[in-house]
Amino acid sequence: MTAEVTHPLRSDARDNRARILDAARTVFGEEGLGAPMREVARRAGVGPATLYRHFPAKRDLLTETFAEQRRVCRTAVREALADPDPWHGFRTVIEQICELHAHSRGFADAFMAAFPEVMDFAADREQSLRAVAELARRAREAGRLRPDFVVDDLVLVLMAHRGLQDTPRDARVAASRRYAAYVIEAFRAPGAVTPLPPAARLAGALTRTTQR
C-alpha cells in the first residue's frame, strides 16, 4: 500500500502498476523471492526505473504482491478455528498452508521469512501458530492428535516444506499434497488410518533444480 492518496495516478501509470503486480505474482510465485527485479520489469514490459518508482524497494513490491495470499491464509486459519471438528480443522489448515506455499514459492519464502528483513509476515505466522495451538489442544483432547505434538512441530514441518520449493511447479503441487498427507499421518494419534494422495515422481526433479 504505497500512499497514493496524494494524486490519483495517471491512466498509463495505473496500468503499468497493475501489470507490474501481475508480473510480480508470476515471477516471484514461480522463482521465489530471489528472482531479480529486472525480470519482473521485463515481464511487465516496463523499464526498471518505472518499477522502482512504483515500488521504491523490493520489499514494497513483495508486500503488495502477496497481500492477497496473506488474506487467504488468514481466512483459512479463521475458518479452521471455527470448525466444530478440531482435528478436521487442524488437518485442513496444514493442507491449505502447504497448498498456498506450493502455488507460490515467493509467498512460501516470505511466510517462512527467507528474507527476514523484508517484511513482517511474523504477524501472520503468530496468528496461525496461535490458532493451531488452540486447534491442537482441542484435537488432542478429542484423541485425534498424538499427545506428544507441540506447536513447534508445525513450524518444523512447514520449514521443511520449503525444501520442496526448488522443483517445477506441477511436481511441486503434487509433492506438496503428498507431503501434507504424510505430515498429517505423522501427527495423527495412533489408531485410525486414511489413504494418502497419489505419490509424486521426484527422482527426475533432483538433477534439474535451481540453486537456492
Added chain:
Amino acid sequence: MTAEVTHPLRSDARDNRARILDAARTVFGEEGLGAPMREVARRAGVGPATLYRHFPAKRDLLTETFAEQRRVCRTAVREALADPDPWHGFRTVIEQICELHAHSRGFADAFMAAFPEVMDFAADREQSLRAVAELARRAREAGRLRPDFVVDDLVLVLMAHRGLQDTPRDARVAASRRYAAYVIEAFRAPGAVTPLPPAARLAGALTRTTQR
C-alpha cells in the same frame, strides 16, 4: 582428487592444502554451498589465488571437501542393507542421512544437488535409493512399512529436509532428529507406536534465518 601424482607438493603447499580443506569443511558445512570461496580462503589464512591453484574451480574444492561424508553415507547404506531387520535398517538409513545433512549444510546441498552442475552425487543418490527400495520391499513384506509407500516418498522427505537447513546449527540437529522421527512415524505401517525424540524449539529461528 586433483592429480598430484606429478610432483610431491612442497611442504608449505601441502600444509595450505590441508588448511584449505579444513576451512572448507567448516565454512561449507555451516553456510552451505553458497558460501563464497573468499570466506574459505580467509579462514584458511591464504590468498584467493592459492585456493584456486589447489582447486581450479569451486566444484573441485567441494568434491574433495565432501569425499569423507560420501564415504560415510555409502557405508551407512551398505550396513542398513545388511541389517537382518529391514524395518530397522530402513529407519536407520533415514536417521543417518538426516543426521549427516544436519551436520553439514554443504553436504546436504550437494547430496540433494542444490547445485546440479557442481558434481555427481547422483551416483550416491542412486545407490541409496536402490538400497532403500530393497529395504522398503522387505520391510513392507514384514508388515512394518505402510503398503502405499513408494521410493519417491523418500526423495520427497529428503528434499523437504533441506528446508531445515537455514537454521543455527544446534537447533538444526535437534530439529533434524525430530523430523526424521516424524518421517519414520509417517512411513510406519499402522499399528505400533514409539515415542518421538524431544521437540525442537524453532519459533525463534524463523526471524533469524539466512537467505538462500
Added chain:
DNA sequence: GCTCAAACGGACGCGGGCGTCCGTTACGGT
C-alpha cells in the same frame, strides 16, 4: 648461503543484481 623453481597473494577483469539520474515521451486539462 645461494640459486631457482614452486608457491604465494594482492590486484584485476568480468558478470549480475540493486537502486538512481536525467533526457525523452505522452497523458490530460484547456
Added chain:
DNA sequence: ACCGTAACGGACGCCCGCGTCCGTTTGAGC
C-alpha cells in the same frame, strides 16, 4: 491543437562473488 507535468526507460554507479595475472616470497637441493 497546445502546453505543462506526470510518467517513462536507457544508462549509470555500486557492491559482491568467481576466477586470473604477475610481481614477490620462500622452500629445498647443492
